[in-house]
Amino acid sequence: MVSLIRSLVKEHLERLAAGDVNLDDFAPRVIEKARSMQGRYSAFITINERLASEKTPKQQMKLPFSVKDNICTRGLRTTAGSKILDNYVPPFDATAVHQIKNAGGFVIGKTAMDEFGFGTFSTNCAYGAPKNPIDPSRVCGGSSGGAACVAAAAEFPHIAIAQSTGGSITAPAAFTGTVGMTPTYGRVSRWGLIDYANSMDRIGVIGKCVYDAALGLSMIAGYDPLDSTSLNAQKTDYTTLIGGDIRKLRIGVPKEYFNGDGSAVVKKNALDLLQRLERFGVVWEEISLPYTKYAISAYYLIALAEASTNLAKFSGLRYGMEGDLDGNYEEYFADLRGRSFGEEAKRRIILGTYARMSGYRDAYYIKALKVRAKIIAEFKGAFARVDAIATPSMPIIAPRFDDVEKLSPIDAYGMDRMTVPANLAGLPTISVPSGSEGGMPTGVQFIADHERDGMLIALAGACEA
Amino acid sequence: MGVMIGLEVHCQLNTESKLFCGDSSDHRGKEPNECTCPICLGYPGSKPVINKKAIEHGMRIAMALSCRIADEMFFSRKTYFYPDMSKNYQITQYEIPLCSNGYLTVGELKVRIRRVHIEEDPARLQHVGGDITNAEYTLIDYNRSGIALAEIVTEPDFTTPKQARQFLEILLSILEHLGVYDSEKEATIRCDANISLDGGERVEVKNITGFENVEKALNFEIIRQNGMKRMEVVVQRETRHFDAEAGNTKSLRKKEYEEDYGYIFDPDLPTIRVTAGWLESIKKTQPELPDQRVLRFVKDYKIGDYDAHVLVYTDKNLADFYELCCRKYGKPEVVAKWTMNYLLKSLNWRRERINNSKVRIDTFVEFLRLIESGKITERFAKELIKEYVDTGESPAMLAEKGAQELSDSDLDVVVEKVLQENRKAADEFRSGKEDALKFLIGRALAATQKRADPNRLRDMLLKHLNASIAQ
Known part of the structure; x- marks a missing residue:
């Protein structure tokens, strides 16, 4: 099977191998292109203007990467999309960034996102919302909106390092027609990732095609003693799995993901894609995952409980935004946090704090953990029968900015219903384009059992054939 | 009902590095904030990694206090905003502590141990231009931030401040013998004491350093609360701070309800499973405890029970010193007599402990040999030892000097x-x-x-x- 999608990354690597790339001006030219892209789509919070002054020889800057702005880059401003970290320059690289730099990658800039990852559309942004390159009146999806935007718009070889907590890779990948890979929880070290909900946060990749995503994942995956939840697994070259044998793979189609609200075209495109996969020997069947309906509630309770503790450290004392040292400690940090956090961040801190207060903790936080255990068990049961589960990536195509504004927070949270269950369970997922609706891309999401990331790459590869 | 006293003891554990990062726990001679890194400063993106040694130290304490050790344990986030907390939450153990339900016997009293858990120490605050209630400003030293602590919580089984102090002295000796606590590294043991009178509300006195001060603070509270009772003022539930210089306690905050720390499981730290093999390896290497050591001293060195108690419980290093002298000199009874009576007296007079004094095994043995050979009389020796503890000089030389002067x-x-x-x-x-x-x-x-x-x-x-x- 041969991929019908051109990989600029693959072609670039081939030219590099042949010595056909002038590395002396390659990186500066890419930065120039990123700058011009920024004018159109606001995909970046920070473009790496310091690249020219970096000590790394130009000859070692071979492959451009963008990095979501909640992933620490040494010496390069990292805000996590929040004003409270406006001036924050990390003293260390995230392990994922360290790995891409070691493998000849370089960082062109830090991509736009919802503040701390708090959003589904990349509209809760302190530094401007990225615009969808296919239709700039529409959102990119969130929270890794900037990452997907660069992946979709780049006319140069590029891989986006993105991150998901509840679907923040799948959503923007689907909305921009790119490939988003969210690996098994623990496959990529979280060291250097600014936490949203640590028990779900995962670093992954977005690329124009499966090859780009597979290459990116191969570069950043691996055991890391600095992250206690890191998976002790062998390094794999995931690109070699593309085109692998997928005969007899069984795919489950959960009716709960297809029955509810949402675009009929999105659903149909997903099912049509599955039919196209039949020619490779893939079989599919309807399954049922009844606990799915509790996933959104459980997700938001756990994620926000964790987030509300994670954000406690931002008090204007050691790093980030500082205020005038007036009043006592409590007055100082309350004022600074009040001024620096956005509305959604405040909402989530309050909700998350509420869920873990004594008197409510058992009813909300603890109960949500029990639901989570049920959902994981339900997935495990399903994977005894099927190899992968296919769902629409998002219930709808990328909405217009003005339509997003009309959504209540609860409606907006509900948009995560396709992605949240797998994120609660730490399962690997990949989102690939499944077709289009009115000129906008639609996506299908495949979910696999823990550590079967490689099988997902093979399956996704077949979707491009 | 009478007086009911319970203690929470925070002991800094003697691990080379901090609880969740590689920074040194030993900050003797270091500048403020020198032993810090992104983890113990709570930098964005940093993650904790457990120091297994601290868990093992906790297991040793658990065994010494006859506690039940949990099969599985995890860490939680205790959230509250305070400037000594780098993350505004403390990583501690909440639902399931490292161990629970133990006891320690103090004379006739069996003190029940409710739980022992492991947690990280906050930073050290230095209040400038006042105390905690009225300082002009406060400096923060994060060298202490993230050092491993064991918190030992008793049931309210003490009825007198003196019992509390005796308990602490025995506990300290156990911790020193276990090798989990080393006072020489400027490690500290801090105490919170709660006390209630005649079934009244519980008052908690926070952060008392020094066992003498625990007794003082509790005595002060008994007098204060009795005074209130006489004036028919109801004792309220509150947290108080002990001012060691003034010798009194001051109200920090009224406690009308249990503080709400909004605990969640720390998702960065996976569950720790205590396997039978791990427990066995700790048990096998468990050092001799002070009560065992006293028995051994009585049996092997043929010294009295009281003498053995003094030698062992005064200071582990003194007991070590005693044993090394016995090994070098023999005659354990003679060594005991001179160590626990005259040497200890001179050290106490100088407010020194054996390890930070000028006393050395070689010179002390030399001193004992001078007496044995008859070169100096016992009477003279009792004088000479003061000069020896003062100067650390060779006792033979000191004796000669003394003798020369008296022709x-x-x-x-x-x-x-x-x-x-x-x-x-x-x-x-x-x-x-x-x-x-x-x-x-x-x-x-x-x-x-x-x-x-x-x-x-x-x-x-x-x-x-x-x-x-x-x-």
Whole structure:
């Protein structure tokens, strides 16, 4: 099977191998292109203007990467999309960034996102919302909106390092027609990732095609003693799995993901894609995952409980935004946090704090953990029968900015219903384009059992054939 | 109901690195904030990694206090905003502590241990221009931030402040013998004490350093609360701060309800499973505990139970010193006598502990040999030891110096003077009253600051007395 999608990354690597790339001006030219892209789509919070002054020889800057702005880059401003970290320059690289730099990658800039990852559309942004390159009146999806935007718009070889907590890779990948890979929880070290909900946060990749995503994942995956939840697994070259044998793979189609609200075209495109996969020997069947309906509630309770503790450290004392040292400690940090956090961040801190207060903790936080255990068990049961589960990536195509504004927070949270269950369970997922609706891309999401990331790459590869 | 006292003891554990990062726990001679990194400063993107050694230290404490060790344990985030907290939450153990349901016997009293858990120490605050309630500003030193602590919580089983202090002294000796606590690294043990009178509300006194202060703070509280009762003022539930200089406690905050720390499981730290093999390896290497050591001292060194207690419980290093001296010198009874009586007295007088004094095993053994050889008298030795503890110089040299200063002609002068000043005693001796000689020897000895050999003085006195009879 041969991929019908051109990989600029693959072609670039081939030219590099042949010595056909002038590395002396390659990186500066890419930065120039990123700058011009920024004018159109606001995909970046920070473009790496310091690249020219970096000590790394130009000859070692071979492959451009963008990095979501909640992933620490040494010496390069990292805000996590929040004003409270406006001036924050990390003293260390995230392990994922360290790995891409070691493998000849370089960082062109830090991509736009919802503040701390708090959003589904990349509209809760302190530094401007990225615009969808296919239709700039529409959102990119969130929270890794900037990452997907660069992946979709780049006319140069590029891989986006993105991150998901509840679907923040799948959503923007689907909305921009790119490939988003969210690996098994623990496959990529979280060291250097600014936490949203640590028990779900995962670093992954977005690329124009499966090859780009597979290459990116191969570069950043691996055991890391600095992250206690890191998976002790062998390094794999995931690109070699593309085109692998997928005969007899069984795919489950959960009716709960297809029955509810949402675009009929999105659903149909997903099912049509599955039919196209039949020619490779893939079989599919309807399954049922009844606990799915509790996933959104459980997700938001756990994620926000964790987030509300994670954000406690931002008090204007050691790093980030500082205020005038007036009043006592409590007055100082309350004022600074009040001024620096956005509305959604405040909402989530309050909700998350509420869920873990004594008197409510058992009813909300603890109960949500029990639901989570049920959902994981339900997935495990399903994977005894099927190899992968296919769902629409998002219930709808990328909405217009003005339509997003009309959504209540609860409606907006509900948009995560396709992605949240797998994120609660730490399962690997990949989102690939499944077709289009009115000129906008639609996506299908495949979910696999823990550590079967490689099988997902093979399956996704077949979707491009 | 009477007085009910419970203790929470926070002991800094003797691990090389901090609980969740690689920074040194030992910040002797370091600048403030020198032993810090992104983890213990709570930098964005940093993650904790557990130091297994701290868990093992906790397991040793658990075994020494006969606690039940949990099969599985995890860490939680205790959230509250305070400037000594780098993350505004503390990583601690909440639902399931490392161990629970133990006890420690203090004399006749069996003190129940509710739980022991492991947590990270907050930073150290330095209040400038006042105390915690009214300082002009406060400096923060994160060197302490993230050091491993064991929190040992008792049931409210003490009925007197003195019992609480005795418990702490025994506990300290256990911690030192286990090797989990090392006072020489400027490690600290801090105490929170809660106390209620006659079933009244519980008052908590926070952050008391020093066992003497625990007793003082509790005594102050009993007097204060009794005073309130007499004035018919109801004691309210509150947290108080002990001011060691003033010797009193001050209200920090009223506690109308249990503080709400909004605990969640720390998702960065996976569950720790305590396997049978792990427990066994700790058990096998568990050091000798102080009560076992006392029994061994009595049995092997043939010293009294009281002496053994003093040697063991005063300071683990003193007991170590004693044993090393015995090994080098032999005669454990003699070593015990000189160590626990005279050496300890001199150390206490100088407010020193054996390990930060000038006393060394070699020179102390030299001192014991001087006595044994008869080169110095015991009486002189008791004086000499003070000078030795003061200076740390060779006892033989010190003795020689002392002896040189007292030549025969020196003693002639002394004896003559003593006889002049005590004519009555001299006359009594001459008229046959033997006891008068003892008195005169005592006077002469005192006149030489006990440096002279009493036998030599006796001879000298007799010479002078006989000479005068002959006249």
